[in-house]
């Protein structure tokens with residue numbers, strides 16, 4: 001997968017050189033290109049913002065640099081990907097919720113581009129123009145306010161890239177994760193068997209895989225009912241067996 005990110009703070013994306021995503025890049029599973037929006041300005045001060053039409057507080061990101069930056073991303077990426085256009089993802093507090101389901105869908109795409117806004121946002125004409133050339137999705141991490149899109153892109157890239165085959169060494173660890181199948185994950189334990197006087201659930205020492213699987217399923221249901229009753233309510237009833245309903 002090719003990933004392009006445009007930001008006025010390209011160093012914000014440095015964490016994508018680390019850990020599993022960094023390893024995926026070095027192994028060629030992910031081809032990440034970060035672009036500095038200011039490289040697409042032409043004034044001495046490399047200006048990317050201006051005052052909002054209609055007045056109001058704050059500044060708005062100018063359309064010209066964004067237009068040139070996205071033109072560059074499309075041209076450079078098409079040469080590398082062998083044609084086509086990216087799916088453009090623009091993080092924003094007013095976007096559709098970014099969910100595991102969306103992460104799965106976006107992980108199927110060969111090429112994604114992310115536009116990191118700042119200030120009060122990006123001139124709306126940039127979205128309108130982009131939509132004439134590529135799919136555009138405005139997505140939100142959650143119902144709280146950040147200062148810009150970079151943190152959201154870090155989270156989205158990690159959630160998406162980890163689903164690319166080969167990025168996570170053991171695909172088994174992608175199963176039974178929170179949100180993967182509509183339930184939260186079960187509690188996990190490791191050595192020592194007793195820590196500060198606290199033991200671990202006996203069933204986990206039983207070696208009885210069937211009972212362990214049942215206990216873990218029960219814990220997932222209990223946790224989801226306790227912490228995210230909305231997720232439990234949204235579950236397809238067919239996904240729950242009689243034993244589940246008894247938990």
Ligand SMILES: N#Cc1c(-c2ccc3cc[nH]c3c2)n[nH]c1N
Nearest residue numbers: 091092117141142146148149152
């Ligand atoms: N995604 C997301 C966001 C944001 C966000 C994203 C981009 C910009 C650009 C200026 N301010 C921003 C806030 N706030 N809260 C979220 N869940």
